[in-house]
Amino acid sequence: MSRIVKKRKEDIGLSPDDISFRGEQKMDKILLRLIDFDVENLEEKVVEKIDTLLEYQKKPTVTWFNVDGLHDTKIIEEIGEGFNFDKLVLAEVMDAQARPKVHDFGDCILLSIKMLQQNEENSLISVENLSVVLNDSVLMSFQEKRGDVFEPVRERIRNQKKRIRTGGTDYLTFALLDIVVDNYIYIVGVLGEKIETLEETLLQEPRKSVIDEIYTYKREMNFLRKNITPAKEMILALSKLESELIRESSHIHFKELLDNINQAIDSSETYREILSDQLNIYHTTISSKLNDVMKFLTIFSVIFIPLTFIAGIYGTNFDVLPELKYEYSYFIMLGVMIILAFGMLLYFRKRKWL
Known part of the structure; x- marks a missing residue:
């Protein structure tokens, strides 16, 4: 499966507010999950109908509504009608290949970012689009497939952690983005450990399989960079956003996110340079060994050339x-x-x- 964003021919010329799914369907049925909470109370359930959500709009609590799966246009339209979202909001949510961005619509804020996960068996990284729409009391997160990435946030809510129970939708947004960025740092670190172990192998035994590993890690690091750099731009814009929906106390958290994502970018750049150095080490080592072989063969030839010459004359x-x-x-x-x-x-x- 290609991880490079490709423009489909049928998407060319579509209106910016056209509500159609642009991406790859990753699950059969959409899952709707809701968590509603305040300092004292917590309600958590799976939602069957969108009408159930509408009653939470006027409650003085914080409501987190998570949508797993984006391919059902009808459900997305019902959400938009029920919460009176602009069509541009829904169009952006349905575009799973969109570049990370943040946009203030006045009555709500839309942001999107790429979530990355690593396959532990082959070290390959998969990408999933995350869209978040928030207003003063409701936060909606849209994922391409079901996963347990945000389970630590749910556990913090269930365990009555005061900061997240009283923080509002803007702090909840930070908590979700923090999970995504921490995952960036984790993946870079895991790949980095494997990259560092290659150097010893290169010096001891520069076999062909090592160079294949270097190219694999180099490709994954480039893929990381391609997704993390736009995410940094989005978080930077979010940290500077002036909106009534984001309290002043939350700006410091978004700036903290910016520091964390800078750490991920700096680490990835460092490891990309290490990989380039390892390629040079490999080629230098191979050249050195080739020189040793040529030296031996030259000495061998010098010894036997006069003997062959004499045998050639006299037989x-x-x-x-x-x-x-x-x-x-x-x-x-x-x-x-x-x-x-x-x-x-x-x-x-x-x-x-x-």
């Missing part, structure tokens, strides 16, 4: 050659040739020239 055309009368001389000669060739192959392999 073995002498009157007295004891082996000519021996019955098995030919087979002995063949055996010596085979043993000599096999012995040289073993020697080359022992020296890791083959």
